[in-house]
Amino acid sequence: MITYSLEYDWTPDEATEILMAEAYGKITEERETGVAGYYHLPEDSKLLNTEIRAYAASNPLIMDCDTIAVIGIGGSSLGTKAVDAMLRHKTPGLKRLVFLENPDPVDISQKFATIEKEKTLFIVVSKSGSTIETMSIFKAAISHFALDLDEKEKSRVIVVTDEGSVLCHFADYHGVKAYTIPDNVGGRFSVLSAVGLVPLTLAGYDTCSILQGAADMVARFFGRREKHIEKKAAFLATHWETYRMNVLFSYSTCLENFTKWYVQLLGESLGKRNRSGEPIGLTPIGQIGSIDQHSFLQLIMEGPRDKSVTFLKISDFENDLQIPDISLKHIEKTDYINAHTFNELINAECDATHQSIVEEGIPVDSITLDKIGERNIGELIVYYELLTSLMGAMLDINTYDQPGVERGKNILMKTFEKDK
Amino acid sequence: MITYSLEYDWTPDEATEILMAEAYGKITEERETGVAGYYHLPEDSKLLNTEIRAYAASNPLIMDCDTIAVIGIGGSSLGTKAVDAMLRHKTPGLKRLVFLENPDPVDISQKFATIEKEKTLFIVVSKSGSTIETMSIFKAAISHFALDLDEKEKSRVIVVTDEGSVLCHFADYHGVKAYTIPDNVGGRFSVLSAVGLVPLTLAGYDTCSILQGAADMVARFFGRREKHIEKKAAFLATHWETYRMNVLFSYSTCLENFTKWYVQLLGESLGKRNRSGEPIGLTPIGQIGSIDQHSFLQLIMEGPRDKSVTFLKISDFENDLQIPDISLKHIEKTDYINAHTFNELINAECDATHQSIVEEGIPVDSITLDKIGERNIGELIVYYELLTSLMGAMLDINTYDQPGVERGKNILMKTFEKDK
Numbered sequence: 001m002i003t004y005s006l007e008y009d010w011t012p013d014e015a016t017e018i019l020m021a022e023a024y025g026k027i028t029e030e031r032e033t034g035v036a037g038y039y040h041l042p043e044d045s046k047l048l049n050t051e052i053r054a055y056a057a058s059n060p061l062i063m064d065c066d067t068i069a070v071i072g073i074g075g076s077s078l079g080t081k082a083v084d085a086m087l088r089h090k091t092p093g094l095k096r097l098v099f100l101e102n103p104d105p106v107d108i109s110q111k112f113a114t115i116e117k118e119k120t121l122f123i124v125v126s127k128s129g130s131t132i133e134t135m136s137i138f139k140a141a142i143s144h145f146a147l148d149l150d151e152k153e154k155s156r157v158i159v160v161t162d163e164g165s166v167l168c169h170f171a172d173y174h175g176v177k178a179y180t181i182p183d184n185v186g187g188r189f190s191v192l193s194a195v196g197l198v199p200l201t202l203a204g205y206d207t208c209s210i211l212q213g214a215a216d217m218v219a220r221f222f223g224r225r226e227k228h229i230e231k232k233a234a235f236l237a238t239h240w241e242t243y244r245m246n247v248l249f250s251y252s253t254c255l256e257n258f259t260k261w262y263v264q265l266l267g268e269s270l271g272k273r274n275r276s277g278e279p280i281g282l283t284p285i286g287q288i289g290s291i292d293q294h295s296f297l298q299l300i301m302e303g304p305r306d307k308s309v310t311f312l313k314i315s316d317f318e319n320d321l322q323i324p325d326i327s328l329k330h331i332e333k334t335d336y337i338n339a340h341t342f343n344e345l346i347n348a349e350c351d352a353t354h355q356s357i358v359e360e361g362i363p364v365d366s367i368t369l370d371k372i373g374e375r376n377i378g379e380l381i382v383y384y385e386l387l388t389s390l391m392g393a394m395l396d397i398n399t400y401d402q403p404g405v406e407r408g409k410n411i412l413m414k415t416f417e418k419d420k
Numbered sequence: 421m422i423t424y425s426l427e428y429d430w431t432p433d434e435a436t437e438i439l440m441a442e443a444y445g446k447i448t449e450e451r452e453t454g455v456a457g458y459y460h461l462p463e464d465s466k467l468l469n470t471e472i473r474a475y476a477a478s479n480p481l482i483m484d485c486d487t488i489a490v491i492g493i494g495g496s497s498l499g500t501k502a503v504d505a506m507l508r509h510k511t512p513g514l515k516r517l518v519f520l521e522n523p524d525p526v527d528i529s530q531k532f533a534t535i536e537k538e539k540t541l542f543i544v545v546s547k548s549g550s551t552i553e554t555m556s557i558f559k560a561a562i563s564h565f566a567l568d569l570d571e572k573e574k575s576r577v578i579v580v581t582d583e584g585s586v587l588c589h590f591a592d593y594h595g596v597k598a599y600t601i602p603d604n605v606g607g608r609f610s611v612l613s614a615v616g617l618v619p620l621t622l623a624g625y626d627t628c629s630i631l632q633g634a635a636d637m638v639a640r641f642f643g644r645r646e647k648h649i650e651k652k653a654a655f656l657a658t659h660w661e662t663y664r665m666n667v668l669f670s671y672s673t674c675l676e677n678f679t680k681w682y683v684q685l686l687g688e689s690l691g692k693r694n695r696s697g698e699p700i701g702l703t704p705i706g707q708i709g710s711i712d713q714h715s716f717l718q719l720i721m722e723g724p725r726d727k728s729v730t731f732l733k734i735s736d737f738e739n740d741l742q743i744p745d746i747s748l749k750h751i752e753k754t755d756y757i758n759a760h761t762f763n764e765l766i767n768a769e770c771d772a773t774h775q776s777i778v779e780e781g782i783p784v785d786s787i788t789l790d791k792i793g794e795r796n797i798g799e800l801i802v803y804y805e806l807l808t809s810l811m812g813a814m815l816d817i818n819t820y821d822q823p824g825v826e827r828g829k830n831i832l833m834k835t836f837e838k839d840k
Contacts (some may be wrong), residue, residue: 049463060458073713102711103769105739105762106509107673133710134752136743136765143744169750179751187714244664244726245703253527264715271719281723284704290553291522293825294494294607295684301824303701319525323556330589334555335788336836342525345556349523352613352831359827404721405713407779410774416756 001370002379004228008235008363014239020230023393023405028222030389036400037184038385041192042215042378048179048194052201061155062202065121069111069198070251071141072125073101073133073189079381085257086372087205090318094204095121100141102135108140109189118143123162123199125357127187129167134413145387149174165179180303188265188401189385192378206374221386229383232365233390236308239281240395243308243363247300250312251289254303259286259314262384263357269388272397280395290349297353301360307341309357311366313350314325317343318371409411422792422799423556425647428655428783436658437832443813448642450702450809456820457604458805461612462635468599468614469628472621475597479804481575482622485541487516489531490619493560494552495607496580497521498681499801500616505677506792507625508739513597520561523553528560536626537565537576543598543619545580546715549587552832569594606820608685609805612798626794632797641806649803652785653810656728660702660815663728663783667720670732671709671770673791676731679706682804689808691824692817700815712768717773721780729777731786733770738791 012020031039031270057063070077074221077099084097091103098111126134147153154176161167163180171178179194190196192214214352220226236246263284270282285307287296300307306375323345324360337345367383369376390401431439466467475483490497497519504517518531542561546554547548574596581587583600591598592815605668610616612634621627640646666686683704688706691701705727707716720727745759757765778784787803791795812819 012836051553061810062731069761073711078715083823089530102673102708103762103765104673105737105741105766109739110509110743130751132754132757132765135751136757137749137764139744139746139748139758140741140762142746150533151645166750166753170748173749224789240632244724251524252522259714261536267716267719267723271721271723273722279724281719283705283719283723284724285703288522291493294499295680296687297828298822298824299687299701299703301691301827302699303687304664304699305701307703317525319529321525321529321560324559326559326562328559328590329556329593330586331550331555333586334550334552336833337552338559340836342523342528342556342560345523345552348832348835349553349828352835354826355831356827398680404717404718407721408713408717408769408772411775413756413766415768415772416760 002376003368006228006232006365007358010030010235012234016234019394020234023390024230026393027389033362034184034383037182039218042211042218045192045197045211048197049201052198056202059155062121065119067098067115068199068203069098069100069115069120069122069207071100071134071137071290075190076125076195077101078264079191080199080257082261083200083377086254086377092204097203103136112144122156123158124220125160125165125195129161129165129179160198188268191381206367209374213375214382217382229386230390231389233394236282237394245283245285245307247285247307247309248285248312249287249289249309251346252314255312256288265384265388268402269392269399274396290346293353309355311350313368314372315368316371324335422796423788426648426652426785427778430655432654436654437812440654442649443810446813447809454604457602458609459638460621462631462638465612465617465631468617469621472618476622479575482541485515485539487518487521487535487540488619488623489518489535489540489542491520491557493521493609496545496615497613498684500619502678502681503620506674506797511625517623522555523556532564541580542576545615547582547601549581549585580618595680608688609834611801629794630798633795634802637799637802649806650810653807653814656702657811657814661666665703665727667703667705667707667727667729668732669707669709669729670764672734675732676708683805685808689812689819690824694816710766713773728783731770733773733788734792736791
């Protein structure tokens with residue numbers, strides 16, 4: 001169960017109520033017409049889940065693996081990494097996931113050194129099928145591990161890509177197993193498609209329950225039982241020129257990759273020119289509590305009033321590690337915390353920081369998971385996707401494209417082509 | 421060697437030249453009067469370095485350890501983590517460093533499980549000596565590992581803290597080895613004091629060379645041979661209301677912890693009320709290339725013109741991993757990169773992104789390390805510290821305090837004290 005709480009000192013006026021209704025109408029239409037496909041993933045991916053399990057069960061090479069190397073970058077890896085980081089500690093018997101993302105030679109060499117080919121499945125994830133980083137790392141893996149795609153080795157590779165992409169054609173040519181991503185599902189909205197489901201299911205996660213949590217949220221939202229999301233979107237969208245940054249302050253080390261997924265989702269979806277050509281957008285910033293109370297908090301408290309803050313908290317870590325009732329000579333003033341659990345300490349830190357920020361008049365909302373679990377994670381993913389779509393509709397932008405990154409790609413290509 | 425390049429379309433006017441001269445004067449005075457002590461660390465810590473090595477050499481228990489557990493948070497760990505992440509891959513024979521920072525019960529339990537007491541040295545780092553997270557984790561470690569401070573076990577613990585702090589008294593009482601931090605060196609400026617030097621030296625890093633790189637930068641700066649730092653500080657300080665965020669886009673996975681150190685340094689130093697009580701400050705944001713080209717870049721390119729960008733790049737990764745000259749059927753369009761190295765690819769991505777951002781008219785500067793090495797890292801640390809001090813002087817704030825974090829600490833204490 002997740003509880004959501006908005007603590008804005010703000011009530012939408014009539015114009016904002018209209019904006020909210022229009023945005024709701026627009027995303028309902030997106031869902032119905034298929035402008036964006038992620039709304040249907042929680043239901044549609046259930047069948048995929050069954051197929052993935054059946055494929056693995058019939059394939060001894062996969063069953064024998066203890067490692068899955070995911071070759072992908074951005075939307076092709078961030079969501080999978082986020083779920084893996086949140087759930088790993090409470091899921092027994094998992095295969096290890098290694099993420100080959102950054103074309104950093106040292107990073108790749110180090111990760112290659114931890115991979116034993118005979119025990120590894122390689123999953124290549126690229127929506128377009130021609131992402132330069134991903135294809136370069138894939139080629140390096142083919143060479144380094146002597147992967148022979150034409151023989152029995154070919155089942156050591158799976159690709160996840162758009163139907164009809166060049167990578168899809170490559171897989172067909174070699175008879176390599178391919179899972180496809182619906183055309184209308186963008187990379188940053190794709191974690192509940194084959195992009196996340198293939199590696200997570202094969203690693204051993206209960207992705208069915210993740211999908212169920214997501215499906216329940218979609219159903220409740222379109223049943224108008226989660227109207228707080230519309231209100232939050234309206235606040236952030238109508239105040240973005242004042243509160244230019246939204247800080248997601250997440251109180252657990254296991255949430256760090258989730259904050260990176262959130263940064264991509266909001267940043268890449270909402271940083272756009274609107275239909276009048278004006279540059280707009282909210283800057284998402286991920287922070288980890290309580291570590292960043294010793295870093296970024298000072299800036300939030302006393303710096304410019306240009307930030308809103310979202311607290312993300314786990315009520316029950318399901319871990320009873322205690323601060324022992326030990327009194328250290330001369331440090332007795334820290335004894336007030338003795339015999340409490342770390343679970344109590346980290347959450348009391350979250351609450352204290354929360355209160356001190358609210359007292360400064362900074363807009364705050366909070367998201368509280370009763371515990372880390374598959375359903376909660378599915379719900380949380382869809383919550384942020386819906387929030388993003390609503391904000392995009394309110395800001396009158398195309399939430400689903402990313403035209404600003406093309407120029408760099410073209411410059412890159414020309415750099416190397418002129419050598420040839 | 422590091423090269424710095426400012427690509428601002430801007431020339432300081434007369435008033436700004438005066439501001440720059442005054443700021444230089446102010447930090448010269450800080451250095452001479454000891455208002456801030458970090459300026460002297462590169463020279464003063466050289467002796468400390470020798471002492472640390474001698475202590476370790478005379479102590480078989482330390483020589484036998486293969487792991488160092490650093491218990492500390494914020495300024496007591498971020499700098500050490502940053503240096504460790506940058507240098508580990510090129511330093512043979514190191515002891516492992518484990519950072520016990522966040523009072524997250526799952527994270528601590530997992531890290532405790534990787535620690536074998538008989539092979540581990542525990543270093544407790546807290547400037548005040550009573551940081552609640554650090555003391556709680558220290559107590560949990562005492563209990564979990566049955567550390568007996570009164571017997572031969574006491575040399576398994578070292579503390580790093582302010583002279584005269586409660587932790588210092590604790591160490592004296594038990595005869596535990598203590599290294600002290602100068603009073604006038606704040607946590608976020610302390611990596612070149614005992615805070616960073618004790619764990620890094622004992623782990624096996626050549627901290628002498630780090631100090632030398634830092635000392636050379638201090639000498640050049642105060643010899644007026646690094647005036648670009650003053651100009652950058654002036655640009656960022658006089659434009660902070662327009663360019664409210666500075667994005668440090670670092671092109672290597674090994675730089676991620678460095679960006680976290682940078683976020684604390686700038687955020688906590690410059691997010692302040694000025695002498696007129698107005699809240700001011702620049703928001704630092706860390707990004708990793710090329711991963712975040714697939715995330716945050718769209719927002720930089722097409723979002724609001726409220727960001728400046730700093731590129732941090734490594735010319736030579738000293739790793740020749742290649743993209744093999746393999747043509748994948750149907751994916752031939754990625755062949756333009758074949759037979760180039762990953763080193764070339766990641767840096768060409770940096771250059772292409774750089775060019776595309778400059779073409780958008782966004783203010784850019786760049787920092788290029790010829791390679792990762794101890795001297796460069798020492799220089800880079802001091803570069804950012806000097807930049808921060810200059811900006812603080814220009815913004816007319818106290819760069820070295822953090823009054824905004826006290827309220828939360830008091831609320832936290834009251835939460836637990838009322839139970840007792």
